[in-house]
Amino acid sequence: MTTTTPRPALHRPATDRPGPVPGSDPGSDPALTSADAYLRLVQAGPAAAVARRLGLPRPPVLRRHVPGAPLVEGPVLVLGRGAEADALAGLLAAAPAAGGRADGWDLDVHRHPTEGLRYGAVVLALTGLEHPGDLADPVLALAGVLRRLAPAGRVVTVSRPARAGDPPARAAARQAVDGFLRSLAKELRGGATGNGVVVADGVDVLAPAVLGTLRFLLSARSAFVDGQLLPVDSGAGTLPADPERPLEGRVAVVTGAARGIGAAIASVLARDGARVVAVDVPAAGEALAGVANGVRGTALALDVTSRDAGRRILEHALARHGHLDVVVHNAGITRDKLLANTTPDRWASVLAVNVEAPLRITEHLLAAGALTDAPRVVALASTSGIAGNRGQTGYAASKAAVMGMVAATAPLLAAVGGTANAVAPGFVETEMTARIPALTRQVARRLNTLQQGGLPVDVAEAVAFLASPAAGGILGQTLRVCGQSMVGR
Amino acid sequence: MTDGPGRPRRETVLPAVPALGGLYAAGARASLRARLSPAGRAAAGRPAPALPDVAHVVRGVTADADHLTAYQHLLGESATDTLPPGFVHVLAFPVAMSVMTAPGFPLPLLGMVHLANRVEQRRPVRLGDRLDVRAWAQDLHPHPRGTSVRLVAEVEVDGETVWTGVSTYLAKGVAAGVGAEGTGMGGTGTDGTGTDGTGTDGTGTDGTDPRPLPTARWRLPADTGRRYAAVSGDRNPLHLSVATARALGQPRPLAHGMHTAARALAQVGPARGDALVWTATFGSPVRLPATVDVAVARAGDGWTVTGTGRGGRHHLTVGVAPLVGT
């Protein structure tokens, strides 16, 4: 490409460019920032004081990812005993090119609380729990530093799953982590979140997917992920050479990329190094072109429900970019009606776009043998598909179906180091949710621990994480991005 | 057609090109006197006396570049340094007017109708050429509607006749003082350019040929006559405004004569060549504002341009042919 001019950003005056053009900093894009006026009002200034006195919700300012910013702001306290806890702490503290199985993270790691110190994050290494009593030490140590957790701080548990064959005491201890973490997350304030990695027995705590998940949960990328425990079920996956560019050299297709969450996904994948094929219906072509140009990708006008969608996506990706590694099934529609009022075409169209199209496209890609190099399929589910939502029988069915789809697809990809997972957004500020009546919308926003709606970029960060090479050990899971919504798990 | 008495023996050399405004005023006064005086009224309908045997001459006439440009732009010519044949007419016309308004000219100027015109141009006249203009009247003939007369203008450059124009006018209601020769006012029938015989009485086509399909259309707004007057200096009141036209018995101002003939010539464009015979036969005048369908067609080595009104009224036929053998 001798004629390509290396240029970091597109040369375009902002004033005469209609439509959103996600750039390298999605947070600065007006389409991706919060439409939540209440949130902006009470986060600072006199209104904040009034809200505090009246006991009104005061949603915290979430820290979001900025390339180049430190992984964690402040020292990291690693609690827990045993070789695995030590290995984790060692890795987090080690210098970047320390050798061994993984580069060190070069964090300021403490193994015991230091009086007066403000911690950026606390990692609870709980893989060695054998008895519920084992939980007391690390948990109480955490209790001592909780008030000194930095704003938007992180608590991450690393534990093992309770299994039927385990000794009851061990299973009890392991299961206890679940309830503890979910409750702790609800207690945290100031944008701090609590999440966990659940490492299957037999999988090393330093396995790529464990480290990848831990890094994601510690980072600002997981700003709106709260109260979640993400299982890592295999040692598959690879750690990226550059954690800032985990998708370098990867080719990703994003459906429904013209606006909202899809546009944010395209933007974040491109930021993380991927070459993006932005797909949307022909009618959305203008916005799609803006997204494609913003991420220096290619636009493909296509109805995902068309019979040849998979073939056309594959042809385009292979012709233009040489391979296809990541497929993000983001395109989705709602046709909300009570079931009693649902017409056959409404039901059919929701299912067709939300789940039948992803099924058919993935099926085609698998049959074509196109996905060969640690492929990642990420589909968009919804908390509605988990908890249900009145008036969304079709939508919830389709989104629950997506969860079933990824769970069954992941094993099909395992042979080539691939996996399939889903992201289930809660309330996210999009054009779609902007159409919800104002009062309902305000209530919906507050019904989670973080007391605010998420942003499209929050969903996109989760998608990008599941699309990354490190996530190879996460098999068929659904990661919620909901600020720990009160509904569902 | 200039085979009448030919050049007069006497010459009146004018010091400069006379101003047309003054000539029209003088001509109008003379016409009115003729109509109002008992002698004048008696003269109407009586044979007019013979033409004075005198030519008016102006030497060293030059074209002004801005004037030329304005003329060329108005008529649709390119603004080249070559004077369109119609522009040479514009330069020579005041001298012919001088002939028609001189004492002793037997016909009243006002209300005279331009019936036909013929121009021979032997070589192009260029900006900067010094023109010697000689004009006289000849061929006073009876016409079914009055008396026709030919005004001849000759233009010499460096002693060579480069341009000759013959304009045939009709003085309505004035009987000719010479023996009727029955030549009518068409006057162009013998020049072999193929423009003869097309409806000169203003009532439309002869009804045998289907009307030719137009190749162009003129949209002439109401101020067309004034605009042509501004570049030609020919402030014929018939062309200027509703008021002045009404004073002369026309409901609306007219576009007629050298104006439409020159437009038709411009329609042919550079294909007409440098040495040419340009003839025009005028039918019914164009009443402004007007739309005129124009048909350019091959005719032998040259072209004919026919102008027809929307209702099928024939306005003019112009012939353009290369001039050979001079």
Add this chain to the structure above:
Amino acid sequence: MTPSSTLGDPGTRVGDHSGAVPGGTRPAYVLGGNRTPFARAGGRYAHASNLDLLTAALDGLVARHGLQGERVGEVAAGAVLKHSRDFNLTREAVLGSALSATTPAYDVQQACATGLEAVVGLANKIRLGQLESAVAGGVDSASDAPVALNDRLRRALLDLRRARTPQARLAVLARLRPGDLAPEAPTAGEPRTGLSMGEHQAITTAQWGITRAAQDELALRSHQRLGAAWDAGVFDDLVTPYRGLVRDANLRADTSLEKLAALKPVFGRGLDAPATMTAGNSTPLTDGASTVLLGSREWAAEHGLTPWAAVVDAEVAAVDFVHGEDGLLLAPAFAVPRLLARHGLALEDLDLVEIHEAFAATVLCTLAAWESETFGRERLGLDGAFGTVKEDRLNVHGSSLAAGHPFAATGGRVVATVAQELHRRRAELRAAGEDRPVRALVSVCAAGGLGVAALLEAA
């Protein structure tokens, strides 16, 4: 016909992979295209300028082909109705697009043939090795057309600027009359004849005796075929919506012969022959922009792009309509025979024939001329009639009657659409085990008696 390629230049075949040969040529390919949907004048793009529309079409092309930040060899485009401020329209559009700011550009104008001429000129540069890639385009906005000052007002304003003293300025202003303040409306009239294009075509229509029924049938077919093409997704890879318009606004796929027959004639009413041309069988004033991506095979390969069709050759003709020799829009009737003769081809050797539908009658007059023994002998110098175009090869996805005709944008619309279709047909033939050249002819008539014809061959 021999099943050989017809690239025209000895030793150069569509399939050649060789790069530029000094002193020789190599194929230039259509690699893709993008246009806005075409809007009716005063419609969705009423307030969009030529620059806006062309930039939008360019950005869509960049997005579709991943050319962000790319230095394309050259961009050439133009507009017929052009503001004086747009003296560097194409370069300004490049600067406002996602292309690299180091992409050179120039403006082209050849009336309605602007877009096709831009394709031909750039393809030739690629063939000569001067360029590896290029974008040809065209745009027109009948809505945002320039309105000129009355000549007298304009001259007075210019003189006013030159006047040095207050007295001189007053003298200039005193020249003005109220009527001078009226702007000059833009006209589609031919400067030399004062006849609008429609009036000219009406005369040609009468000369060739084209019936109203034949014109309405052609118009109906254009709408039906364009509608079917939209439904089939033909334009998914050719059009990017703009300003909320997702399809050509002029398209009336559900029109009928009855509806078309009910329309009153608008052109040719002053002629002796019956007036046959209506708003239904004439193109409306339209706003829109189109672009075509061109490149060498090497450049295409580097960018993961599949050549659709080679731009093989082109021929331009002009007719003398001023002296009534031929109809204003009949120049393609001369250009096409000359072009095909150069390649030893006849009309029946073409798989696709695109004749721009300035008016239904324009297409029908062109076909009638080609089918006329007299025209063939006397005007084309052939032994007889030039030939016939089978209806199922003519404007297969509809044309300007249905899509509309933003003058300079039409060439790009046609070239991109037909190149994609060539590519599709060649692939189909190959899949069926048949390998032969698949060719298309593109012909566009233009004001001034101009006509451009181009020969394309599936890559």
